[in-house]
Amino acid sequence: MAAVSLALTAGAAQAQSAAGAEEYARACATCHGLTGHGDGPLAEYMSVAVPDLTTISAGNNGEFPLLDIIHVIDGRTGVRGHGSMMPVWGDRFEASAASEAGDYGAEVMVRGRILALATFLEAIQQQ
Template sequence: MRFAFVLTSAALIGSAFVTSATAQDTGESLYMDACASCHGAAGMGAGPLAEYMTADVPNLTQLSQRNDGVFPMLDVIQTIDGRTGIRGHGSEMPVWGRQFKAETIDDAGIYGSEVYARGKILSLAYYLESIQED
C-alpha cells in the first residue's frame, strides 16, 4: 500500500511540475492557504496577522531586489522548509517542511512524505519567484 502511494505521489508531483507555470499555480494556492495571513495576499508583508508579529514580516516581492537582482531560490527553499537551521523571522516562521511532511507520513511513509513536502516547498518558491518586482 505504501509503495503504491509513494509511486503515485511521486508521479503526481512530478507531473505537476512539468512546467513552472503549473508549479506557480499550485504555489499560489499554497501561498494563499499558508502564507498570506502573515505576508498578505500580494506578498508585501501586510497580512492580517502581521501586526501581531514581534518580528517584521518581510515584503516577499522584493527578494530579488535585495539580492542584486537574482532570486535567491535556495535561500527561499531553505527558509520555507525551516528544517535546515535557516529560520525566517527568528522563530515565528512555521517550519513548513515538518508540517507538509506530517500531512502524509502515515500514508506515504518517510520517503514518500519527504517527496510530498519538497514538492510543496518548491511550488511555493516558484510562486514567490513569479511575484518579484523589477
Template sequence: MTHLPLKVGLAALALFSLGACSAYAQSIGEQEYVNNCASCHGEGGMGDGPLANLMTVPVPDLTVIAANNDGVFPMLEMIQVIDGRTGIRGHGYPMPVWGQQFQADAADVAGPYGSELMVRGRVLELAEYLASIQQ
C-alpha cells in the same frame, strides 16, 4: 523529409506540455502560498496580511527578495527558510517550520521516504512561486 511534419508536431507538443507544466506548477505554488503564507505576508506578498499586525517582528515584503540581493533570487536560501528544518528560520521564529508541518501532513499517506519527497516538492513549489512574484 516525409517525417518533418511529425517532428515539428512532436516538438510543438513538447513545448506546449512544458508550458502547461510550468503554468500548473505555478498554480500549485500559488495555491500553497495562499493557503500557508498569505495570512501573514499578504495576498500580494508585501507583508500586509491580516495577521501581520499581530506579529512580534515585521513581516517581510516577499516581492523584493531579489532586489535586496543584487537582483538575484537566492533560491537555495529561500528553500531552506521555507523548510525551516535546517536551522535557518524565517524572521526570528514566528514563521512555522513548514518542512515539519508538511511532513506531518504526508506521513500517513506516503511513509517516511515518500513524505520527504512530498515535503521537498511543496517547499520548491513555494520557492518557485516567490521567485515569480519578484519586482
C-alpha cells in the same frame, strides 16, 4: 517533437505556478498578505515586521536566491525566517503527508510543495 516537449514543459510550469499560488494562499498569506507585501491579517500581531516577499530579488542584486528561500521555507535545515520563529513548513508538510504517503513519499511531497512555494515567490518579484 520539440514543440511537444516545449508544450509539456510549459504545462508543467503552469501547474507548478498554480500549485505554488494555492500553497502560498493556504500557508503564507495570513502573515505575508495575499500579494506578498507583508500585510496579512496577522502581521500586526507579530513581534517583528513581516517582510515584503516581493522585494527578495531587489535586496539580492536583482537575483532570486532560490536555494536560500527553499531553506527558509523548509526550516528543517536550521535556517530561520526573519528574526523570530517562522513555522517550520517542512515539518508541518511532512506530518500531514506521512500517513498517506509513508516516510519516503512524504519527503517527496514536502519537497514538491516547498519548491512550488519558492517558485511562486520568484514569480511575484517586483523589478
